[in-house]
Amino acid sequence: MALNVAVQMDPIERINIRGDSTFALLLEAQARGHRLSYYTPDRLAMIQGAVFATTQPLTVRDQAGEHFNLGDGQRMPLSAFDVVLMRQDPPFDLNYITATHFLERIHPKTLVINDPAAVRNAPEKMFVTEFPQLMPPTLLTRDLAEIKAFRAEHGDIVMKPLYGHGGGAVFRLTREDLNFGSLYDLFSTNFREAWVVQKFLPEVKDGDKRIILVDGEFAGAVNRVPAADDLRSNMVRGGSPKETELSPREREICTTIGPKLRERGLLFVGIDVIGGWLTEINVTSPTGIRAIRNLGGPDVAALIWDKIEKKRKG
Numbered sequence: 554m555a556l557n558v559a560v561q562m563d564p565i566e567r568i569n570i571r572g573d574s575t576f577a578l579l580l581e582a583q584a585r586g587h588r589l590s591y592y593t594p595d596r597l598a599m600i601q602g603a604v605f606a607t608t609q610p611l612t613v614r615d616q617a618g619e620h621f622n623l624g625d626g627q628r629m630p631l632s633a634f635d636v637v638l639m640r641q642d643p644p645f646d647l648n649y650i651t652a653t654h655f656l657e658r659i660h661p662k663t664l665v666i667n668d669p670a671a672v673r674n675a676p677e678k679m680f681v682t683e684f685p686q687l688m689p690p691t692l693l694t695r696d697l698a699e700i701k702a703f704r705a706e707h708g709d710i711v712m713k714p715l716y717g718h719g720g721g722a723v724f725r726l727t728r729e730d731l732n733f734g735s736l737y738d739l740f741s742t743n744f745r746e747a748w749v750v751q752k753f754l755p756e757v758k759d760g761d762k763r764i765i766l767v768d769g770e771f772a773g774a775v776n777r778v779p780a781a782d783d784l785r786s787n788m789v790r791g792g793s794p795k796e797t798e799l800s801p802r803e804r805e806i807c808t809t810i811g812p813k814l815r816e817r818g819l820l821f822v823g824i825d826v827i828g829g830w831l832t833e834i835n836v837t838s839p840t841g842i843r844a845i846r847n848l849g850g851p852d853v854a855a856l857i858w859d860k861i862e863k864k865r866k867g
């Protein structure tokens with residue numbers, strides 16, 4: 554059964570196809586005979602509650618520089634599609650939240666992956682707090698006294714923005730670090746929200762593991778080891794992907810959170826685990842599936858399309 558699939562994503566000409574999970578999903582969909590259409594979030598329009606976008610027919614090819622072809626734009630009601638992949642990248646800001654409201658109008662009649670209301674309700678570093686037993690000691694606040702007390706208790710800490718992504722503005726502070734006061738001031742002027750103060754996990758030198766769950770079940774994993782001169786494991790910051798297996802603790806994390814993800818319609822999720830501690834549950838536009846495949850792991854894109862096809866059949 555061929556599906557009409559629309560992908561809402563950032564400009565396709567700018568993606569790096571080697572590592573792009575959205576691109577892997579598109580290649581797999583096309584190989585299965587599904588019809589692809591493409592639009593960027595700024596083409597969305599809502600009129601009297603009905604959602605439209607100017608979409609373009611899309612074909613993809615696994616060849617850098619010549620990786621896509623787009624047909625003529627056509628204004629379409631998004632409800633005309635069987636599936637919409639919401640794959641725009643963070644920042645998770647009011648623009649993102651607005652897009653989830655748009656897509657909520659068509660879901661679930663048109664299957665939106667991931668469920669847009671659930672995406673809105675699960676900012677990645679906030680969602681983790683529903684599983685306190687799985688997370689490292691973590692404080693969310695902008696209150697100086699709270700941070701000082703947490704720092705006195707835990708020694709080395711990490712400070713990072715609650716809605717940050719890609720390793721942006723992630724700092725480690727040792728117990729004695731004299732930059733704390735200035736960094737506090739910088740955070741309080743730059744961020745309007747509470748931010749994350751977390752116990753520093755020395756195991757990060759062995760990597761931050763990205764584990765993919767599809768419809769609540771473990772589907773594949775890749776370890777990301779930070780460069781020697783950086784705290785951050787994010788691949789965009791020089792972290793290197795390494796083949797990996799799950800420890801018993803990581804399996805326990807998957808079986809604990811899996812059912813909650815499935816309940817909420819969060820079909821494609823990437824969680825991050827450092828030293829056996831859950832630090833993020835990525836539901837917006839998780840990455841890692843190409844790295845998993847390149848390292849000889851499972852074909853997560855195929856698992857995702859198996860699930861989507863099954864759901865569309867009812």
Ligand SMILES: Nc1ncnc2c1ncn2[C@@H]1O[C@H](COP(=O)(O)OP(=O)(O)O)[C@@H](O)[C@H]1O
Pocket residue numbers: 689711713717718719720721723751752753754755757761779784785786787825827832833
């Ligand atoms: N508590 C921590 N202990 C050690 N390293 C950390 C900690 N928190 C974050 N890091 C490092 O910083 C990177 C980015 O932090 P993360 O919380 O994943 O935010 P982002 O959303 O920007 O990826 C992680 O991959 C890890 O290398």
Ligand SMILES: [Mg+2]
Pocket residue numbers: 719720787825833
């Ligand atoms: Mg991360």
